[in-house]
Amino acid sequence: MNCDKMELLFADLLYNELKEEEKEFALEHISTCKSCEVKYKNLRETSAALGRWKEEDAEMNLIFIEEKVPFFERLFGKLDLIGISPRQLVFGMITTLLLVVLFTGILRTEAIYRNGSWYISFGSSAKMENQMEESTLIADIKRLQQENLVFTNRLLLASEERIRNENIAVVNDLANQFALLRRQDLTLIGRSINEMSQRSEGRYVRTNQLLDGLYRLSAYQPGGSSGTRSIEGK
Amino acid sequence: MEDNQLILKFIDGDVQAFNVLVNRWQNRIYNFVFKVLGKREDAKDVTQKTFIKVYKNLRKLKDKQKFSAWIHQIAMNLCRDEIRKNKRSPTISIHEKIRTSTGEEMELKDFLSDGSTDIADELFQGEVVEIIRKGLKMIPEEQRIVIIMKEYQGLKFREISDILQEPLNTIKSRMYYGLNALRKALAELEIDKEVFQYEL
Structure with missing residues (x-):
């Protein structure tokens, strides 16, 4: 050495x-x-x-009294116990936030092949385009639905009109037929009544004749007088 | 109860645990600061500031086992602030005035080299302290701090290296050259063996 x-x-x-x-x-x-x-x-x-300079008494008596520790200070104290410093906490939060933004951006990015070219849209613009396209489609659908409703109403009205006219024609036709039949029936009934009337009249005549015969027979009294009765005709 | 247990209790909200810690450390820190600054009133102020800073930042101390090194580091930084604030020279001249035990004011060099009396016999403890204090102030601050930390605070060289954030060999080197510089300073004051009774 x-x-x-x-x-x-x-x-x-x-x-x-x-x-x-x-x-x-x-x-x-x-x-x-x-x-x-x-x-x-x-x-x-x-x-x-x-070593000859000996330690001396400080002649002071420091006493600390309890104070309300702010929330974040207590939180950082607890985090510190498990080995996380405030700087690490903030760094972790920022990193997480950046990762979330990054992944969201990636998820929102769209690549569209249209008319022989590739179109790439990033981040929120892609979503905005989609939303705009979607809202346009919804508006178109609503307009078509409205037009469809109007057209359907017109069809219904036309259909009702045609059916009503057809029904009226049928009813008229039926009414005509009914009137014709009624006339025929009335004619037949009239004829029948006439026939029946004629027959009744014949029978009445014959009945009167019979009755006259009967009266006469019943009024015959040898040696006595007899009254003559006749039946009143109609 | 160990320091680290007291620290954990304090972090958990027990201020009394901190007061026990203060009571345990205040003399030690005061003596350290006093030896660095050389004035009792300044030492008291800085000691108080040290414990206030410890109170506010103890929760941030990662390795509770290194409390000793940590509190010394805080005290030392506050001492440096105090030195800067007062624009106090880290070294003194041998022509600096001191007051002797008899109340007489004279230059340090004259006081220490006064051949009319046997200084070793007559120096009171306060005067011995004064001489050492002056001797320490005559050497560079970086060497003085290492000597105080080692000689009076009993810290290991590794701990001093951590506190000062300097390589271990630099600390040992400062210790070696600091002791030599101190010896030379005392020799310059002509108080060698007459003043100190070596216990070898």
Whole structure:
């Protein structure tokens, strides 16, 4: 061991912070090197002299009283206990936010092949275009639905009109047929009544004749008078 | 109860646990700050500021086992702020005036090299402290802080390296050269062996 290396070992040797082997080597060197022996002796003397400045009483009595610890300070204290510093917390939050923005951007990015070319739209513009397209489609659908409704109403009205006219024609036709049949029936009934009337009249005549015959027979009294009765005709 | 258990209790809302921690550390931090700044009133102010800062930021301390290094780092930064604020020179001249135990005011060099008396016999503890304080102030601040942390705070070189955020060998080197510089400063003041009784 040379004297230059000893300069670094002196301090350790003086305050007993050398390993046992190093200490032995250092002491052995000092015992054989007059220069280092003097240096070491001087260091020990100076250190011992410093030791005469004894520790004194501070003559102060600091007392801390409880104060309300702000929420974030308490939170950071608790996080610190599990090894998370406020800086790490903020860094983590920012990183998470950036990742969310990045992934959202990627998810919102669209590539469309149209008319032989590729169109790429990024981020919120892609969604906006989709929304605009969607809203246009919805408006078109509503307009077509409205037109369809109007057209259907017209069809219904036309259909009702045609059916009503047809029904009226049928009813008229039926009424005509009914009137015709009624006339025929009335004619037939009239004929029947006439026939029946004629027959009744014939029968009446015959009945009167019979009755006259009967009266006459019943009024015949030999030697007595007899009255004559006749039946009133209609 | 260990420091880290007290810290966890404090984080959980127990202020009394913090007061126990303060009580345990305030003398140590005060003495550290006093040795760096050299003035008791400044040391008290900075000690108070240190614990207020600890109170506000203890929840942010990741490795609770490194509380000692952490609180020293806070105290040291506040000391540096104080030094900057007061534009105080990190070193002093041997012509700086001091007040002796008899109330007499004289230059440090004259006081320390006064051959008319046996200084070693007559120096009171306060005067010894004054001499060491002056001697420490005569060496560069970076070396002084390492010496105070090691000699008075009993921190390991590795801890000092963490606090100052300097390589381990740089710290050891500052310790070595700092002690030599201090010896030279004291030699310049001609108080070598007459002042200090070496216990070798």
